[in-house]
Amino acid sequence: MADKKVRVRFAPSPTGGLHLGGVRTVLFNYLFAKKHGGDFVLRIEDTDQNRYVEGAEQYILDCLNWCGLTPDESPVVGGQYAPYCQSERKALYRQYAEKLVMEGHAYYAFDTPEELDAKRKEIPNFQYGHAHRDELRNSLSLSEHEVDALLDAHTPHVIRIKMPTDETISFNDMIRGHVSFETNQVDDKVLLKADGMPTYHLAVVVDDYLMKISHAFRGEEWLPSAPVHLLLWEYLGWKADMPQWAHLPLILKPDGHGKLSKRDGARLGFPVYAMEWYDAKADEFTPGFRELGFLPEAFLNLLAMLGWNDGGDQEIFTLDKLIEKFSIDRVSKAGAKFDYEKAKWYNAEWIKRTSAEGLKDKVITVLADKGLAVKDDAYLVTVIDAVKERCILLPDFYQQSAYFFEVPKEYDVNSVKPKWNEAKNEFFNVLIGLLKNEASINAVVFEAQFKALMEEKALKAGDVMLPFRIMLVGGKFGPHVFDIAALLGKDETINRIEHALVVFNS
RNA sequence: GGCCCGUUCGUCUAGGGGUUAGGACGUUAGAUUUUCAUUCUAGAAACAGGGGUUCGAUUCCCCUACGGGCUACCA
Numbered sequence: 001m002a003d004k005k006v007r008v009r010f011a012p013s014p015t016g017g018l019h020l021g022g023v024r025t026v027l028f029n030y031l032f033a034k035k036h037g038g039d040f041v042l043r044i045e046d047t048d049q050n051r052y053v054e055g056a057e058q059y060i061l062d063c064l065n066w067c068g069l070t071p072d073e074s075p076v077v078g079g080q081y082a083p084y085c086q087s088e089r090k091a092l093y094r095q096y097a098e099k100l101v102m103e104g105h106a107y108y109a110f111d112t113p114e115e116l117d118a119k120r121k122e123i124p125n126f127q128y129g130h131a132h133r134d135e136l137r138n139s140l141s142l143s144e145h146e147v148d149a150l151l152d153a154h155t156p157h158v159i160r161i162k163m164p165t166d167e168t169i170s171f172n173d174m175i176r177g178h179v180s181f182e183t184n185q186v187d188d189k190v191l192l193k194a195d196g197m198p199t200y201h202l203a204v205v206v207d208d209y210l211m212k213i214s215h216a217f218r219g220e221e222w223l224p225s226a227p228v229h230l231l232l233w234e235y236l237g238w239k240a241d242m243p244q245w246a247h248l249p250l251i252l253k254p255d256g257h258g259k260l261s262k263r264d265g266a267r268l269g270f271p272v273y274a275m276e277w278y279d280a281k282a283d284e285f286t287p288g289f290r291e292l293g294f295l296p297e298a299f300l301n302l303l304a305m306l307g308w309n310d311g312g313d314q315e316i317f318t319l320d321k322l323i324e325k326f327s328i329d330r331v332s333k334a335g336a337k338f339d340y341e342k343a344k345w346y347n348a349e350w351i352k353r354t355s356a357e358g359l360k361d362k363v364i365t366v367l368a369d370k371g372l373a374v375k376d377d378a379y380l381v382t383v384i385d386a387v388k389e390r391c392i393l394l395p396d397f398y399q400q401s402a403y404f405f406e407v408p409k410e411y412d413v414n415s416v417k418p419k420w421n422e423a424k425n426e427f428f429n430v431l432i433g434l435l436k437n438e439a440s441i442n443a444v445v446f447e448a449q450f451k452a453l454m455e456e457k458a459l460k461a462g463d464v465m466l467p468f469r470i471m472l473v474g475g476k477f478g479p480h481v482f483d484i485a486a487l488l489g490k491d492e493t494i495n496r497i498e499h500a501l502v503v504f505n506s
Numbered sequence: 507g508g509c510c511c512g513u514u515c516g517u518c519u520a521g522g523g524g525u526u527a528g529g530a531c532g533u534u535a536g537a538u539u540u541u542c543a544u545u546c547u548a549g550a551a552a553c554a555g556g557g558g559u560u561c562g563a564u565u566c567c568c569c570u571a572c573g574g575g576c577u578a579c580c581a
Contacts (some may be wrong), residue, residue: 047561050578073562113579125508127577158579176511185509200581224510225577246579247511247518250574254517257573304519305530309519314527332519339517342531351543390543400543415541461540469541478543 006038007214010071011204013045014056017262017277018063019285020220020338021251024303028248030069031218031304031326040215042071043207044085047197057085063288065272067296068319086203093198096206096236097159097191101139105235107190109138110157111152127187128163159192160203161228161235161372169227174215174246174328180475181227183255189228198417205232205438208243216243217328220335221259223247245330250335251308262286270340274299293394294343295364298350302343306336316349348392356384363397370398379404382487386479400478404487407496408474411503415476416467420504427457427464428471428497435494443486450482471500 005462008029033040042064046052073079083089100106109128111119119136133140139147150157158270163183170180192204199208208216233242251260253378254268265272265286266463275288283299289299303316310317310325318326351359363384364374374380387400434449435441454464469481472493478484485493 011581015581027570045581051580089575091560116578125577127508156579160579167563174509179510181510183531187577190579195579199579218509219575221575223579226510249512252574305519311520315518315530334512335518337517337533342518344532349546387543391544392543465540473541475541478544479541480539481541 004214005101005212006033006036007041007212008038008217009041009043009208009211009213011043011045011207011218012060012434013048013051014060015048015051015053016056016279017273017288018060018258018275020274020289020303021260023063023067023069023274023299024198024218024306025219026069026113026250027300027303027332028066028308028324028326028328031322031505032215032217032328033072034323034496035326040069041079041211041213042084043211044075045200046085046087046201047193047199047203048085048193049197055278059275059277063178066275066290067300069300073093074271077485081232083254086198086207087205087245087410090197090209090445092097092210093206094192094196097198098201100161100191100232100235101159102164103235105187105231106159106161106455107135107245108147108151108157108433109160109188109190110142110155111137112156116472128160129163129187130184133188158194158347160188160190160191161231163228163231164243165189165499167243171222171226171245172390174217174244174247176247176333177332179223179226179250181224183227183231186224186227188223189422191232201232202229205229205236205238209236213243215246215328217246220247220250221445250440251306252335252337254337254339265404268340270343293396294347295350295354295362297346297396301350302346306347307332316353344392349393351388354388356381356388356396359384359388359397362394363375363401366394367402367405370402372398372402374405377396386483386487390477396498403473403478404484407499408470410474411500412475413469413503416504420467421465423457423459424464424467425501425505426434427453428468432494432497435490436496438490441486441488441490441493443482446485447482466506467500469499471497 001180003214008015010026014017044057046057057075061074064070064193065241071077072479073081085104097106101108115137116128119132126132127326128136135141138160163186165184167181168180170178173179187202194197211217226247227243233239241293252258253260253264256482260272262272271287271289271292275290278284278286279286285324297318300319300322302316304322305315306324309330311330359382363380367374383401383404386395387397391397391400426443431450431453434453456463465481466476468477469478472481
C-alpha cells in the first residue's frame with residue numbers, strides 16, 4: 001500500500017455546469033497527485049442515461065483546461081486504463097455483479113418502481129434491507145424455480161447488494177479519522193440497474209480498482225454510502241487494493257443554510273459555475289467565474305483556501321506553491337460558507353500581482369467586448385500598469401482604462417459646472433497655449449507648470465485639478481492627472497481640454 | 507423520522523489543558539492621495555450550552571442544542 005503509485009481521479013457526471021465545489025474537489029485531487037508525483041485521471045460517470053446532457057463532457061474538460069488542472073488520463077487524451085467513460089465500459093460491470101450474486105453477496109430483485117413506492121408509503125422509514133427484503137420479490141425471497149422462470153422471461157430486474165446484519169463497518173477517513181456505520185441501517189443498494197448500467201456504487205469500486213486508484217477524495221455527501229463501497233471492495237476480493245478515503249467538507253450557502261447551488265448564485269449575484277453554462281432545455285445561460293472576470297489563478301487560490309490552509313498566515317498561493325504545501329490532513333472537517341466578498345479580494349490581489357504583459361490579452365478581450373479595439377500593445381501595457389491596482393474583476397479594466405483610448409463619452413458635469421466661471425475658463429485656455437509650446441508632456445514638468453500657472457491666476461488646486469481630471473477622464477477616478485496627461489500625449493490632452501471646454505461653457 | 511458528519515469573531519480560519527485566543531475578508535475611525543482606488547495605522551468583533559476529567563479547560567470525554575449531508579433502478 002505505502003509504496004503504491006499515487007493515482008487519484010475526479011469522476012463527475014456530465015449533467016450540467018461545473019460547480020465550484022466540484023472544481024475544489026478537482027483541485028485537492030490534483031494537488032495531492034502532483035505533490036506525490038502521481039497521476040490525476042478524469043473519469044466520466046455517465047451511467048444515468050436520463051440525466052446525460054449533451055456537451056457537458058466537453059464543457060468539463062474546458063473548465064479544467066481554463067483552471068490549468070489538466071488530467072493525465074481522460075476520455076480525450078486516453079491512457080492505459082481506457083476507456084474513461086463509464087457508458088463505454090458498460091459490458092464490464094455485469095460480470096462483477098453476477099459474481100457477487102453467485103457468492104451470496106448480492107441478489108436479483110424484480111420489484112417494480114410502483115411496488116417499491118407502495119412499500120415506502122405503507123411502511124414508515126422503509127428500507128430495502130434485512131428487515132423487509134423477505135416481503136419483496138427477489139432471489140432471496142423467491143424459490144429457485146420462480147427466479148429462473150422470471151429470468152428466462154427476461155423480467156426486468158436489478159441486482160442489489162445484500163447488506164449483512166448486525167455488523168459494524170468502519171474505516172479511517174484521511175480527514176475525519178475513524179468513521180463507523182451499522183450495517184442494519186444501510187439499505188441494499190442497487191448495483192446494476194434494469195437497463196444493465198451499473199449504479200455509481202458498483203461503477204466507482206470496479207473502476208477505481210481497475211484504474212488502480214490509490215486515494216479517493218470526494219464530497220462529504222458520499223459519506224453515507226461509504227459502507228456500501230467498503231463492502232464491495234471486500235466482497236470483490238480487492239480489499240488489499242482499496243484506496244484511502246477522504247471526504248471533503250461541503251461548500252455552503254453564504255446566507256441561510258444548505259449546500260451552495262446554482263440558484264444561490266442567481267439570487268445573491270455571484271457565480272457558482274467555473275465557466276458559463278448554457279442549459280439548452282431551459283434556454284438559459286448561467287455565467288461562471290471566468291465570465292465575471294476572475295483570473296484562473298485567483299479562482300484556484302480562493303477555492304484552495306475554502307477548507308484548507310497551510311497553518312501559517314499566508315493566503316496567496318500560486319498553483320506550484322499549493323502543490324508544495326498541500327496536505328490532505330490539513331483540510332478542515334466543517335463545511336465552509338462561500339463568501340463572495342473575499343473571493344473578489346483574491347482576484348484583486350491576483351490582478352495586482354500579475355504583470356501588465358500577463359494581463360494584456362485578457363484586457364484586450366474585455367475592451368473588445370465593449371467595442372474598443374486596441375491598436376498599440378505597448379501603450380496598452382503602460383495603461384494596464386497605471387490602472388490595474390484599482391481593478392477587482394477583469395471587466396473593471398473597461399471603466400478604468402477606456403478613456404485612455406477615446407474621448408470621454410460623458411462628463412461628470414455636476415462636479416464642475418456649478419462652480420465653473422470665467423477665471424477657470426481662462427486658466428485652461430492659457431494652459432492650452434502653454435502646452436502648444438512644448439514638444440511633449442512630461443508628467444513632472446507639466447505638473448510644475450500647471451501649479452505655477454495656478455498661483456499666477458490665484459486659483460487653488462481644488463478649483464482646477466478636478467475639472468482638469470474630468471476633462472481627461474470624464475469622471476472622478478483614475479491615476480494622477482498629470483500621469484494621465486503624459487500618457488495621453490500633448491495633442492490628445494489639448495484636444496480633450498478644448499473638447500470639454502465647449503461642454504463646460506455651454 | 508432514521509443514520510452519519512460537524513460546531514473558534516458576521517465570513518474563511520490559526521491555535522490547543524495555563525495565550526492579552528492570532529491572521530485574513532468585510533466593517534469602523536484616522537493618515538496618505540485636493541479624484542477614485544491602492545497603501546498604512548488603529549478599533550470593534552469569537553471558543554454553542556450543560557455536565558464531567560483536572561490544580562486548571564476554549565482545548566480531552568459525555569449529553570443537549572444547533573447546523574449540514576444522506577435516506578432513488580441520480581451522481
